[in-house]
Amino acid sequence: MIRDGDTRVLQPIGTIRTAFSRKEDAPAQGALRPEGVGTIEVLPEYIDALDSVDTFSHLILLYALDRPESVQMRPVPLLGDSPTGLFATRHPARPNGIGLTVVSLLAREGATLTVGMVDMLDQTPLLDIKPYVPTFDAFPEASEGWFAGCRDRAATPGRA
């Protein structure tokens, strides 16, 4: 991270490759279409940072939402029908444009990771990889909020 006064500058650590070149092709959330497989190409200078990554079954990816629409405070979410506060949605047009997806780790070969549950567009810049640790990250009892029932919409053509 490069600091410049009160702003922070990001630089990709790698690239995410998926079969989704258009927003219409990608699922709204990877978990809704778990068979979606993609590839993470980490830059060679970070290969030592990948040691032990393959002891985890799931990873948290942070990435740049680099094909933004303009930010609206109350967008209509992909999985909803009515305007909703942006911070109560996972809508991709958001301040700072950082996306988050929990993926399953299927294989590692050198600096290349094969992952499942992807929802990112092809060529998305990768910003961070964190291990998904159930003790810190899994709260199955949490409220689904307004998303309750959105699994039923997963079969909608275009947006899984």
Added chain:
Amino acid sequence: MIRDGDTRVLQPIGTIRTAFSRKEDAPAQGALRPEGVGTIEVLPEYIDALDSVDTFSHLILLYALDRPESVQMRPVPLLGDSPTGLFATRHPARPNGIGLTVVSLLAREGATLTVGMVDMLDQTPLLDIKPYVPTFDAFPEASEGWFAGCRDRAATPGRA
């Protein structure tokens, strides 16, 4: 998000207030000391983006790790004993310096959120708030990787 060629510039959307002014006082992960309560002060221009946030019991906070040490590819993790690949750890000194914590939402009053399970240092710049949705984010069956057993270290003085 402001784009500048291949780099991206971040600007805080608010400030996280906690009782932890020094790294030695903060838990390594908020879930290890769930009684830790903090306050999120969102900037007034984002108040409409908070609509419906209080329909969720848990939120994902992304924030700037703004008091960095130098990045090492294989640091010794807070909860471990031996050097481990950075992307297999939640160590705070990492490229792009973005921290992630799942917090419980205890109350909202205007642009101020009271949250539990905090592990951030006081005055940490907030970058994003996302709703925690179990369908997308809770994988209790995921592997704990090398973190397995780290709950037993939670009572270590200094670093919960």
